Amino acid sequence: MIRILFAALVATLLLPLSRAEAAELCNETSFIAQVALAWREDDRILVEGWTRLRPGECVEAGPDIDPGSDEPLLFYARSSAAYLEGVREWRGPITLCVGPSDFAVEGITDCEPLGLEPRGFMLLEGEHRQRAVLIEPADFGDRAQEAGTQRLLQAAGYDIRAIDGVEGQRTFRAIANFVRDAGLPRTPERPELIDAIEAAAINRNTRLGLRICNDTDERAAVAIARQRGDIWESRGWWRLEPGSCTRAIAARLASADIWYYAELLGETRRPLLGGTERFCFAPSRFSAEGRTACAARGYAEAGFARIAEPVEGLSTVTLTNGNFIPPVALPDHVPAGGGGSE
Structure with missing residues (x-):
């Protein structure tokens, strides 16, 4: 094609x-x-x-x-x-x-x-x-x-x-x-x-591609990573309100060789737990080629999790509160962190 x-x-x-x-x-x-x-x-x-x-x-x-x-x-x-x-x-x-x-x-x-x-x-x-x-x-x-x-x-x-x-x-x-x-x-x-x-x-x-749904009670930002030819690529962000879904990839999927990372954007940013593959990301909208030397190239680095095995070309990832680091209560005198990814 x-x-x-x-x-x-x-x-x-x-x-x-x-x-x-x-x-x-x-x-x-x-x-x-x-x-x-x-x-x-x-x-x-x-x-x-x-x-x-x-x-x-x-x-x-x-x-x-x-x-x-x-x-x-x-x-x-x-x-x-x-x-x-x-x-x-x-x-x-x-x-x-x-x-x-x-x-x-x-x-x-x-x-x-x-x-x-x-x-x-x-x-x-x-x-x-x-x-x-x-x-x-x-x-x-x-x-x-x-x-x-x-x-x-x-x-x-x-x-x-x-x-x-x-x-x-x-x-x-x-x-x-x-x-x-x-x-x-x-x-x-x-x-x-x-x-x-x-x-x-x-x-x-x-009905095809990668569908990501936010089943938490906070807004989420999602990035994905995959290999295109000989090049690894990570990119983001997709913002999801609680209860919403997005289609991050619109093509028929043949395998689960795609990884995702997410953060909840409440009073404090809560990153995804359990990511096993390291990829580069940036706090704002980004597209990064390669998965090594992230810091030297001005990126942060995080563990991305593998998507679910596709069924008839579709894979669905559902984010729940248990997928993220638990919230930490902040003392009254400490201003809450905020912001979010584009």
Whole structure:
């Protein structure tokens, strides 16, 4: 399966608009994208999302832009949750808050009290902010819609071996099989077909991967570690409220060769007990390659525990109070520790 390198994301440069219009956003990747935009209005930064972009689709979004203005546009995007590899991101260095579903907020960075999430936005300036195009290394161009259909069919479990944007016999058969399996009276137009396959893929793939649930009475932060090729990788954090669950890995799991670490974020941080494999981690959002010389590379180190053996591609880890170091009562004159991981 092709692994897309989203670091190759660019905003392409085209001719300026002749009058004030909303920005045009185009998707030439093989993924359904959800876009959030931010811009300055008077003395405020406004952030809005999500604008959905099918592969091969262009839409207008955001505020009307005067071609003579030098005010930048800020841009962040993520892929649909339909894909086995998990959610992909198009991101930059400027942190703003986004909501899990459609939202409109002022540009703030203290996200958690409002139930929002921090995400890195990229800056689109000059003519780039009038028309931005998402691409990937395969450079599908006008083949993006076909490539996107192929990738969704593959995510939904159909026999697609190459994402190339060319509708051959294998793609034609996969579409016919999906139409039959979905009980559709006929093959719909391509936008409707993409929507239907996405819904089927999301329904299928929510039952695959690594699911972590917090059955404690405190908030938890979770990190995972696994080997990718020859490289060990640890990353985090996923925050879980009491009684909630998250899917840390969205692909079908074939083995239990994945490890997790967690901390409870009450008055004092309570780390996980019983971790047998040492990996690097950081107190804020992180992705660390390698599992040795953690301190020399600016990381802390902790024992990670192995996940449960997957059943039909799914492994579920349930955190309970007994999985963590017991709380320690603090004297009245000692301020309670706090904070937490991103």
